[in-house]
Amino acid sequence: MKGRRVLVGVAIAFMSAFCGFWSVAHAIEIDLCGPTMTAEGYFRQEFAFNVAGTSEEKTNQSGLQSAYQIWYLDTNTTFSNNLELRTILRLWGDMAYTILDDNSHFERYFEDSKSNQEWQDDWNEILREFYVTYYTQKFLFRAGKQQIGWGEADGLRLMDVINPLDVRHDFQFYDTEGYEEARIPKWMIKTEFYPGDFGPFYDNGIELYWNPGDVQEFGDLLPGYINAPLAAGVFAPAGLTNVYPTDIQGQWGTWGAPTPFAPLPVTLDKKEKATSLTNGEFGTRIKLNFSDTFMTLNGWYGWKHQDVLDYQGLIPDARALAQGYPGSLLFNREWTRLKVLGFTLSREMFGVGDLAGQNANPVLRVEALYSFDEKFNSRGQSADPVTGLPTELFHIVDQDQLRYMIGFDWSMNIKFINPTKSTFVSGQFFHIWTPNVPDGADKALLQLAPYSGWRWPEHQFYYTLLLRTEYKNEQIVPSMLYVQDCHTGAAWVKTKLYFRIGNHWRPEIGYLWIGRNRDHGTVNAGPTTGGPVWATNDWESFGLFEDRDQVWVRIQYQF
């Protein structure tokens, strides 16, 4: 308790000193005897409260669940009209580990993630971006640790395939602006050439990307060992009542996905890709303008952000044996190649504004990609006829997919929302087509292994709606993003109020609601007869996080 007070006190003192120092300064400009460096940044403290109540599976922390603290410094050093160096340093912490250190529920279910989450203080994480840019009228060259935002979609990502998202905070429940904070930067080289106008095309650019093997994962979602048979809940076996598997939460804290049931403990071997030329990634994007249309043609040969589980067999395991199991199921977590071709397009829909009695025209946005031979886990499995032990689980399947989004942005006069200023309305429709998807429960393609209930249908649809407006000279900015998964019925809504107070303070309050999937329920997961009855939960889609509804309060001081 004393330690906590000291720590909070130090944090407040530090923040006061920080704000006091910077309150006299705007964005800083420093003359480095030739080069000029500008510096800007912010300090943020956020408190998020889970309002979903304690879940049956003990996968959440009701009440205060996180207290993110961020220190952010962004510098840009200009050496000449052609040469710049950008450095972004970020330290992310979660004060909940200090504030809740005597909360028994938090300690029991989430404390294991403390070393991973309390302060993300590896230099690789603190040095968030670091790149040098050289440009002329004919080309641009940028090398270093960076993030690249491709695509046009909000709320869901299709073409934004280059940088994976860090799922440790808010999983993937970001509006588009949040992606900037959540993308995991990579060491890459980006070049862009400007060939000039040709034919009907103007303002053209050809981008080439090369990542020399800095493979970043889609969050390290799964721990090395999952004690999955502990899944109990309402159908708990004798002696194991109220024991819940918390392995994933133990890895990633209150935003960890729930640990799914498995009949035996699971060992996961991480097959990390080393930085090497053979593990490189390549991409290109061609930017074209024609007939009032902005278009990009995209190609990417990289690594899929989400690993697949490659079953290796049953192995002896002391931890499993101690609990009376013959061993644990060994999976290799494999990174597989992602090969996509696609395009994005945006065009102002001239004349529509007039027809609808609006000042502005809507802007059409389209994004489409085709993914070749993408690897997925499936429900395919087989067992040894003699021993009955599995010889194959979550069989890996190659599958093509077509994904596209059609949407619009429209600044609309909606008097009942805002009589003095337009409201930004953005709607999107997503379709993911998996041709010839294996049918039947035993072969179905999984959207995210090991969640065996969440399968790819042949046609997966989503739609989204974003509203945003501003009041009082943009000092109050409310927004709402609604995302609906039509296949599973799961949905989420993120509403927030952002305040601009002076030049420095940017508070925000918000509410995130996550709706469960339609077929949600606790199901009997075996074993069959004679033994205890295990139970699991058929989470799908956003429903994985249906117990993470939260309200948050954020205070940010920027300079």
Added chain:
Amino acid sequence: MSKKVVSRLFLVVLVFLASTAFLCAASNCWAWQTKDPQLAEEFAAMLGFKVKDKVGKVAPEIKAGMTIDSSNYTQYPGLKELLPDSLYGRLDPKSYAPLAPIKIVDTTQYHLGRVWMQKSLESAKTAKIGADGLTLEGYQGGYPFIHPKNGVELVQWLDNDYLGDTFAMRPMRLRLYNRENKPEREMRKELNILRYVGCTDWLLEGIQPNPEQINYVISGTFIYPKDISGTSYVRKRFIPADKADEFLLYVASMRRIRRMSGRDTQDPLFGSDLVWDDYNINWQKFSTTEFPNEYIMHPDREMLLPTYIDYDWPNDRASAGYTDYLVDESGEQVFLKYGSWQRRYMHILEIKSKDTGYLYSKRLNAIEPEACVAVQSQLYDQSGRLWRSWVRDYNLTQDGIGIMEDLIDIVDHINNHRTILDFKGHKNPKWLGKEYGDVRFLSRKGK
């Protein structure tokens, strides 16, 4: 007292007086005076008059050397004729955002460059209004019509006002003030303008080839505060009246380029009182179909307006000696102080919207004939209430070649909100090329 002490004291006093004299001289830089008297005469010959010869007829009791402020303005009833309503009302100390004292000086003769003059004379032979009744055809540069005869001819001045061939604001500050006329917040951006056609200063052939038929391009990047820093845009204004602006936006917080509607021009920028269509006093894309207007030319009017100044990068106003042109936030009220005002003879254009869906019902613009720029405006909402008003000075080079915005005072009279635009920058920078006005600019800013 010893002689030594006296002599030292004398020296100190001398240094003090010399410094004061120097500063006074520096602050008298308001005296915009041509550096090319011959050109000034030829320019006046082209126009057919000098503004300084036209003024002095209205309220002659108000003379150079006087200072008018809230304590004495009621003593000069003729002042009401010299100031538009939006400015006269702000002499009342109880008004929202009252005016700083108005120090009156003699009227100056402004002029633009020789090429501007030559192209004006060429345009005079070829320029005409097209069959649609609005499009300017045969324009070579300079004044679209040296002696506009009606509103449609005069409105061409707004779309082809003098910008120089290029200019670069480093930065443009948008300073916002609340209902109490106290600082609310501030934004800064770097802004670039590149003219493709009708160039008169150093890009004499314009930008060729120009298959898109671009008139000029504006690009910009917000640099402050942090939450909008990096947001960049490129906006193209095309020559054909029926072709809407192209507007590409790089949203730094998304790290993506987004296309925006070229018609989305009626909302204020980031909570300020600056509306896209009001940029540069009037930046609406005049069209016969999209928010069409009626253009009415009123009789020319004598007005009191801020005197232009002249300085260039890397100087700012203060370092160039214009210490009396400033935004004073030190008191209970914020005052925008123009060092001096003078009588000007202005063309008056009324733009009456035919579409009740447009944000303004009418706009009254006062346009300076000697520099082909708009200097003051009053903007009325659809109920006919005075909504916003603008007044500004300019930073015009004294040889007539090169211009930069300086200080602009925008007041929202309905909601009592104020934005002061405060500039520093390069006039006619020669390093500013096409790459500042196309997708390259956004790629470079795309961080």
